Amino acid sequence: MPANKARHATIVDVAKAANVSVATAGRALGQYGYVRPETRKAVQEAASALHYKKNMAAQSLISGSAKTFGMIVSDISSEFYSNIIKSTVNYCRERGYCILIYDTHESAKIEREALAIFQKHRVDGIIVSPADSRNVDHLREFIDDGGRIVQIDRCIPELNTDTVMLDNREAAFQGVSRLIAAGHRKIAYIGELHEIRPDLLQSIVNKYGRPSRARRAFAPSYQRFMGYLDAHAVAGLPACLDMIGRTGHYSSESAQRAAGRVLMHEPTAMLAADGMMAIGAFRALKTSGMRIPEDVSFVSFDDLDWYQLVDPPVTAIAQPCAQIGEEAARILIQRTEEKIGPVHYEHVRLPGHILMRGSVRAL
Amino acid sequence: MPANKARHATIVDVAKAANVSVATAGRALGQYGYVRPETRKAVQEAASALHYKKNMAAQSLISGSAKTFGMIVSDISSEFYSNIIKSTVNYCRERGYCILIYDTHESAKIEREALAIFQKHRVDGIIVSPADSRNVDHLREFIDDGGRIVQIDRCIPELNTDTVMLDNREAAFQGVSRLIAAGHRKIAYIGELHEIRPDLLQSIVNKYGRPSRARRAFAPSYQRFMGYLDAHAVAGLPACLDMIGRTGHYSSESAQRAAGRVLMHEPTAMLAADGMMAIGAFRALKTSGMRIPEDVSFVSFDDLDWYQLVDPPVTAIAQPCAQIGEEAARILIQRTEEKIGPVHYEHVRLPGHILMRGSVRAL
DNA sequence: CTGTTAGCGCTTTCAG
DNA sequence: CTGAAAGCGCTAACAG
Numbered sequence: 001m002p003a004n005k006a007r008h009a010t011i012v013d014v015a016k017a018a019n020v021s022v023a024t025a026g027r028a029l030g031q032y033g034y035v036r037p038e039t040r041k042a043v044q045e046a047a048s049a050l051h052y053k054k055n056m057a058a059q060s061l062i063s064g065s066a067k068t069f070g071m072i073v074s075d076i077s078s079e080f081y082s083n084i085i086k087s088t089v090n091y092c093r094e095r096g097y098c099i100l101i102y103d104t105h106e107s108a109k110i111e112r113e114a115l116a117i118f119q120k121h122r123v124d125g126i127i128v129s130p131a132d133s134r135n136v137d138h139l140r141e142f143i144d145d146g147g148r149i150v151q152i153d154r155c156i157p158e159l160n161t162d163t164v165m166l167d168n169r170e171a172a173f174q175g176v177s178r179l180i181a182a183g184h185r186k187i188a189y190i191g192e193l194h195e196i197r198p199d200l201l202q203s204i205v206n207k208y209g210r211p212s213r214a215r216r217a218f219a220p221s222y223q224r225f226m227g228y229l230d231a232h233a234v235a236g237l238p239a240c241l242d243m244i245g246r247t248g249h250y251s252s253e254s255a256q257r258a259a260g261r262v263l264m265h266e267p268t269a270m271l272a273a274d275g276m277m278a279i280g281a282f283r284a285l286k287t288s289g290m291r292i293p294e295d296v297s298f299v300s301f302d303d304l305d306w307y308q309l310v311d312p313p314v315t316a317i318a319q320p321c322a323q324i325g326e327e328a329a330r331i332l333i334q335r336t337e338e339k340i341g342p343v344h345y346e347h348v349r350l351p352g353h354i355l356m357r358g359s360v361r362a363l
Numbered sequence: 364m365p366a367n368k369a370r371h372a373t374i375v376d377v378a379k380a381a382n383v384s385v386a387t388a389g390r391a392l393g394q395y396g397y398v399r400p401e402t403r404k405a406v407q408e409a410a411s412a413l414h415y416k417k418n419m420a421a422q423s424l425i426s427g428s429a430k431t432f433g434m435i436v437s438d439i440s441s442e443f444y445s446n447i448i449k450s451t452v453n454y455c456r457e458r459g460y461c462i463l464i465y466d467t468h469e470s471a472k473i474e475r476e477a478l479a480i481f482q483k484h485r486v487d488g489i490i491v492s493p494a495d496s497r498n499v500d501h502l503r504e505f506i507d508d509g510g511r512i513v514q515i516d517r518c519i520p521e522l523n524t525d526t527v528m529l530d531n532r533e534a535a536f537q538g539v540s541r542l543i544a545a546g547h548r549k550i551a552y553i554g555e556l557h558e559i560r561p562d563l564l565q566s567i568v569n570k571y572g573r574p575s576r577a578r579r580a581f582a583p584s585y586q587r588f589m590g591y592l593d594a595h596a597v598a599g600l601p602a603c604l605d606m607i608g609r610t611g612h613y614s615s616e617s618a619q620r621a622a623g624r625v626l627m628h629e630p631t632a633m634l635a636a637d638g639m640m641a642i643g644a645f646r647a648l649k650t651s652g653m654r655i656p657e658d659v660s661f662v663s664f665d666d667l668d669w670y671q672l673v674d675p676p677v678t679a680i681a682q683p684c685a686q687i688g689e690e691a692a693r694i695l696i697q698r699t700e701e702k703i704g705p706v707h708y709e710h711v712r713l714p715g716h717i718l719m720r721g722s723v724r725a726l
Numbered sequence: 727c728t729g730t731t732a733g734c735g736c737t738t739t740c741a742g
Numbered sequence: 743c744t745g746a747a748a749g750c751g752c753t754a755a756c757a758g
């Protein structure tokens with residue numbers, strides 16, 4: 001609103017009050033150029049007397065940088081993303097950067113809109129967890145226009161960006177291996193897997209072992225599924241289609257149904273691919289009257305607050321959310337300030353942490 | 364980074380490509396002034412051919428508005444705030460606004476920093492849940508400088524701002540009244556209440572009934588406590604200090620200790636003042652071997668995911684988070700676009716919703 | 727309906 | 743070390 005304009009003192013006002021030129025005032029207030037200490041002090045006093053606040057729009061116009069990053073996730077209110085956002089925001093604040101944020105609810109259309117707005121604001125970079133692996137032209141275009149992107153959690157390998165995520169496959173491998181070591185042979189997996197057509201699931205399970213496009217896949221749930229298969233392969237155990245609860249889409253209701261179906265085949269353990277799946281799987285377990293861990297052992301990715309409030313507390317494969325958020329921010333700030341182009345991209349893979357609690361029993 | 368600058372087409376480029384003046388190009392691309400349809404079309408085509416993206420910095424510089432709001436909360440990752448943020452962000456996105464976000468972890472110092480940055484960015488307004496009721500000079504100064512603020516959840520009455528929050532006192536009154544109606548006489552209250560000196564708690568409980576500064580208090584937990592007392596007063600029941608679990612500071616550990624102390628006085632019901640308190644209170648109940656609701660009925664403010672996952676599910680006094688976020692955004696946008704000053708401030712008070720689940724039993 | 731021109735507030739030459 | 747002046751990309755007057 002114009003009112004703002006009229007109200008704020010400009011550098012010209014400060015310069016006048018301090019009896020110097022605008023150039024000198026600018027040098028005294030900014031970090032650039034040489035100013036005599038006394039002059040600087042006089043200018044600073046004039047500035048604070050006038051409640052002067054530098055106008056970032058002007059600075060951005062001239063320098064090309066607004067000291068601002070954009071951030072796009074599919075669900076701000078999820079415990080996972082909100083933890084990441086929090087650490088990114090704090091890391092950036094300490095270094096003088098702002099975060100603009102958008103929530104896509106998994107819509108690539110909204111993601112595109114958000115990107116367009118960020119471009120108008122000339123953000124210095126974007127942290128994004130892409131909504132749809134098959135709809136990324138806007139991301140690619142952004143990159144081609146010279147934009148910097150760091151992908152988190154979900155990473156589309158075809159895009160030329162830095163990436164930060166859990167080492168999903170390894171973490172799943174570790175978790176499932178523990179279950180196998182504990183004597184479990186029928187281990188259910190509840191995950192989204194919507195990238196895999198249901199009719200192909202069988203062949204993936206069967207042909208497992210041959211080099212595939214698997215490791216290039218987008219969704220964490222897919223990579224975790226690969227780790228699940230790895231663990232079986234290493235242990236010389238066959239993986240069985242009956243144990244795979246593929247949810248059509250990403251909701252706890254869908255997970256509950258999938259888990260319910262799998263339970264009919266009497267697994268002795270169940271792995272939920274993330275916090276959302278965990279809610280559905282846990283409900284299915286309760287609903288069907290299964291006792292944890294007496295009848296079925298239960299493990300889940302992520303580490304939500306409620307895992308420790310239910311009885312027994314849920315054994316988790318926790319992600320280092322704070323670290324994910326900081327690493328993404330660190331990369332973006334580095335690239336922004338060093339002005340280095342994409343000589344090569346960083347692909348940060350962070351280890352998961354297995355938190356043994358009461359929901360797993362040895363057979 | 365300068366690279367951005369070099370890379371982006373400007374309105375001059377577009378004007379040249381379309382064989383019109385910059386003014387015409389501006390009119391065609393912006394929403395202002397008259398342009399012949401064919402001209403507009405030509406300009407738009409030139410613009411998209413050149414990947415033209417309007418530079419908000421320039422627009423902001425001239426119009427004084429960056430179409431951006433700031434948002435400051437104490438904990439982005441809490442289920443409560445992240446839900447609010449999500450709805451604010453979406454409401455604003457649909458109307459062409461951006462949200463800059465900061466997290467204070469309850470620090471007024473960080474709040475001040477965040478505010479300063481927002482001022483530099485010439486945000487059109489700020490949504491804030493203040494960190495500290497006794498340290499608000501920066502907020503007051505911001506307002507005096509012509510800034511617009513909407514307070515949410517925690518509202519400092521002395522500040523001239525719009526406010527949006529739950530009708531805490533009424534919601535607590537309703538919740539506690541239900542417990543009383545169900546036959547409960549010893550109802551514990553677990554809340555932060557750090558604004559009340561412990562030695563004054565007794566007199567507040569005793570002297571309850573006389574008009575006090577109570578309704579002007581800052582923290583929701585205080586207002587909810589007043590509602591708790593109201594319910595007792597209306598029912599003609601004495602409130603008892605033994606039943607008040609005042610946590611020194613805001614943490615689940617602290618709440619657990621407070622609840623543990625109160626449990627020694629054998630309450631038949633317990634009300635947690637918010638989600639954080641609920642975790643501690645719930646743990647205390649479990650730890651002390653109390654069965655819910657057989658031994659102690661349990662009710663909590665907020666409605667976190669886990670309330671429905673534990674057994675029995677927790678009866679809740681839910682806040683309309685999405686509505687809080689939208690109302691705050693609505694007010695800010697209205698004030699921004701209508702450019703109306705603070706003729707009078709809006710004080711939106713939203714009703715809580717009691718969700719009866721299994722954790723309360725009638726005596 | 728369209729073009730010319732003058733800034734918005736700041737930084738950056740380039741001279742002193 | 744300081745000042746004058748030229749823009750960054752856009753919009754707002756004011757003529758045509």
